[in-house]
Amino acid sequence: MSGFGRRSLPPGYFRFRMPGGTALLVHRRSAVVAAALFLVALAVAVVEIATGDYTITPTGALNALVGGGSDLDRFIVVDQRLPRAAAALLVGAALGASGAIFQSVSRNPLGSPDIIGFTTGAATGGLTVILLVGASTATTILVGTLVGGFATAAVVIALALRRGATGDRLVLSGIAVAAMLAATNDYLVSRADIENAEVAKAWQYGSLNAISWPPLLPLAVVLAFALPAALLASRSLRVLELGDDTAAAVGLRVARTRTVALALGVCLAAIAVATAGPIGFLALAAPQLARRVARSPGVTVLASTAMGAALLVSADLLAQRLLSPFQIPVGLVTAAIGGAYLVWMLALAPASGSRSGRT
Amino acid sequence: MSVYRAERSRRIRLPVALIAGATVLVLFTVLSLAIGSKNLSIGEVLNGLLAADGSRGSIIVWQLRMPRTLLAIVAGAALAVSGVLMQALTRNPLAEPGLLGVNAGAAFSVVIAISAFGATRGDEYLWFAFLGAGAAAVFVYLISIRRTQASDHARLVLAGVALTASLGACTRIITLFDATAFDSYRFWVIGSVANRGFDTVFSVLPFIAAGLVLAFVCGPSLNALALGDEQAVSLGVPVTALRILVIATITLLCGAATAAAGPIAFVGLVVPHVLRLIAGVDQRTILVLSALVGPSLMLAADVIGRLIAQPSELEVGVVTAFLGAPVLIALLLRRRPA
Numbered sequence: 001m002s003g004f005g006r007r008s009l010p011p012g013y014f015r016f017r018m019p020g021g022t023a024l025l026v027h028r029r030s031a032v033v034a035a036a037l038f039l040v041a042l043a044v045a046v047v048e049i050a051t052g053d054y055t056i057t058p059t060g061a062l063n064a065l066v067g068g069g070s071d072l073d074r075f076i077v078v079d080q081r082l083p084r085a086a087a088a089l090l091v092g093a094a095l096g097a098s099g100a101i102f103q104s105v106s107r108n109p110l111g112s113p114d115i116i117g118f119t120t121g122a123a124t125g126g127l128t129v130i131l132l133v134g135a136s137t138a139t140t141i142l143v144g145t146l147v148g149g150f151a152t153a154a155v156v157i158a159l160a161l162r163r164g165a166t167g168d169r170l171v172l173s174g175i176a177v178a179a180m181l182a183a184t185n186d187y188l189v190s191r192a193d194i195e196n197a198e199v200a201k202a203w204q205y206g207s208l209n210a211i212s213w214p215p216l217l218p219l220a221v222v223l224a225f226a227l228p229a230a231l232l233a234s235r236s237l238r239v240l241e242l243g244d245d246t247a248a249a250v251g252l253r254v255a256r257t258r259t260v261a262l263a264l265g266v267c268l269a270a271i272a273v274a275t276a277g278p279i280g281f282l283a284l285a286a287p288q289l290a291r292r293v294a295r296s297p298g299v300t301v302l303a304s305t306a307m308g309a310a311l312l313v314s315a316d317l318l319a320q321r322l323l324s325p326f327q328i329p330v331g332l333v334t335a336a337i338g339g340a341y342l343v344w345m346l347a348l349a350p351a352s353g354s355r356s357g358r359t
Numbered sequence: 360m361s362v363y364r365a366e367r368s369r370r371i372r373l374p375v376a377l378i379a380g381a382t383v384l385v386l387f388t389v390l391s392l393a394i395g396s397k398n399l400s401i402g403e404v405l406n407g408l409l410a411a412d413g414s415r416g417s418i419i420v421w422q423l424r425m426p427r428t429l430l431a432i433v434a435g436a437a438l439a440v441s442g443v444l445m446q447a448l449t450r451n452p453l454a455e456p457g458l459l460g461v462n463a464g465a466a467f468s469v470v471i472a473i474s475a476f477g478a479t480r481g482d483e484y485l486w487f488a489f490l491g492a493g494a495a496a497v498f499v500y501l502i503s504i505r506r507t508q509a510s511d512h513a514r515l516v517l518a519g520v521a522l523t524a525s526l527g528a529c530t531r532i533i534t535l536f537d538a539t540a541f542d543s544y545r546f547w548v549i550g551s552v553a554n555r556g557f558d559t560v561f562s563v564l565p566f567i568a569a570g571l572v573l574a575f576v577c578g579p580s581l582n583a584l585a586l587g588d589e590q591a592v593s594l595g596v597p598v599t600a601l602r603i604l605v606i607a608t609i610t611l612l613c614g615a616a617t618a619a620a621g622p623i624a625f626v627g628l629v630v631p632h633v634l635r636l637i638a639g640v641d642q643r644t645i646l647v648l649s650a651l652v653g654p655s656l657m658l659a660a661d662v663i664g665r666l667i668a669q670p671s672e673l674e675v676g677v678v679t680a681f682l683g684a685p686v687l688i689a690l691l692l693r694r695r696p697a
Contacts, residue, residue: 110517159688169691175520176687179624183680186549194542205531280524326536332528339525346518
């Protein structure tokens with residue numbers, strides 16, 4: 001068995017043995033890229049923590065982190081900047097992993113939670129709670145967000161399933177439903193008085209501006225379980241990408257794998273949206289960028305996770321500093337850049353055909 | 360020739376269709392003048408129309424409902440006709456100025472006008488709307504000629520949605536940054552014909568009229584274009600000049616309609632599709648009829664918006680999105696997977 005495994009490793013891959021006798025086939029360049037991206041993400045996070053409008057020396061920031069310095073230093077660094085940077089890393093990682101799973105299962109680079117309407121639906125749910133129910137505590141907004149997101153995703157998938165959920169059909173149904181919901185969102189905002197509208201508009205585009213420690217706890221807990229599970233599932237996902245028939249022929253339980261993977265993807269997207277609001281296009285762009293940088297044959301969960309974290313923390317830094325002191329909601333920065341990237345990917349990039357067409 | 364005859368006999372004849380379209384338009388115009396928070400009878404509407412004597416009926420008709428009715432007619436005609444042009448230009452049945460980002464281009468440009476140049480009235484930001492709509496139309500067209508396979512219909516829509524999302528995000532960053540712009544923008548962006556006034560209507564009317572005339576001039580050549588570039592050239596159509604003319608017309612129509620009423624989606628998608636089912640594929644017929652049916656759809660959406668949310672109102676852009684999105688879904692589901 002061991003000799004067989006050693007010889008049949010494809011070029012560019014190595015084997016990662018795990019306790020319990022299983023092993024993962026790891027694309028070498030993807031692993032290197034993922035490690036590098038994690039370092040980049042951490043470096044940007046350090047910049048975000050150490051610099052800002054409130055001037056503090058790097059040693060002072062470090063000192064505040066370990067409990068020294070003045071009260072104000074500690075407040076700024078530990079209660080303001082650290083949770084924001086941590087949230088950017090975690091939400092970005094969740095969205096990157098979620099996007100990788102969706103794109104892998106739908107075998108379509110556009111099958112991300114943004115495009116199939118999950119994020120718009122989540123925004124509608126949250127706005128309904130903020131503007132109509134009037135009881136806008138963190139919990140009620142969370143519930144509204146999740147209900148809106150899941151209901152929309154269910155409708156879109158049901159519409160697409162009626163005639164075989166090919167990628168483009170899923171995507172276009174998502175666009176049609178999202179168009180209705182976007183009109184609803186605009187309507188809700190226009191109906192509110194100006195104070196409520198200001199609250200809603202800051203939230204509805206996805207923002208890390210006012211993040212604090214409490215909402216980070218559920219995010220961290222969910223990620224602690226879902227991210228390792230997603231990494232483990234990536235092995236089956238690679239097989240699933242070969243097509244249902246082939247995957248079944250090599251012994252994969254197709255329906256079960258797909259259900260588990262989609263549940264994980266929805267879970268990751270939901271916790272990200274619930275924490276930071278609907279952050280657009282990150283789940284779409286991160287896996288595709290990661291795939292291009294890593295030159296891997298398919299979407300890789302590990303590299304996408306790292307790319308998501310690096311992208312969101314960079315976008316957040318940009319959102320914080322670009323029009324300072326005005327704080328742009330980070331979701332708008334990702335939507336502006338991600339939308340432009342999608343246009344480029346769809347229209348201006350050479351027709352590579354590899355995974356850009358329907359499969 | 361016999362095929363042609365068979366085709367004609369299956370479809371409604373043009374004069375019948377024209378009369379029917381005009382009747383429907385007049386009907387919806389009267390409804391739009393009559394229905395609202397104070398409903399008027401037909402007699403009161405006619406009295407108010409004919410005798411502008413300062414009576415309550417005439418004030419309601421002339422000052423409150425006539426401007427929005429006229430604007431709905433003008434904008435509806437512009438959007439529906441530009442939808443026909445866009446579908447002919449890109450040879451893509453899903454093309455529509457709202458979906459493809461032309462309206463978003465106009466909106467982005469208008470918000471820059473509001474925020475950076477302090478424009479407040481429709482006629483002030485009209486030129487910015489033309490600029491944005493024109494840039495977006497050219498861009499979308501460039502995308503569409505790079506991809507010519509049948510399966511790329513969906514891809515063009517996606518590119519348009521991405522363009523809309525990207526421009527929309529930039530627009531929102533500006534409106535968030537500038538609170539006064541946000542307050543006027545949030546009402547404008549939904550797409551509404553209410554509270555716009557006669558001056559808005561008359562400031563865009565010449566441009567839309569010119570656009571409609573240009574569209575009708577293009578009509579016969581569009582039929583040739585539908586056969587493919589080589590066929591069109593061999594039939595004597597100057598293809599490049601025609602394309603430039605069509606893009607200019609789309610820019611005029613969409614820019615003016617968006618400046619006056621805000622970005623309104625789906626009118627340009629729904630109307631041509633419904634008309635093709637009823638009246639066949641001749642672009643000349645479709646163009647003329649869509650200039651009648653587009654206004655009817657806008658008026659109907661506006662009247663529905665006034666009825667279902669009483670005592671408040673639902674903006675026409677919200678209603679058209681809810682009427683139009685199911686049509687898009689139906690179109691998608693009807694097409695067999697390629």
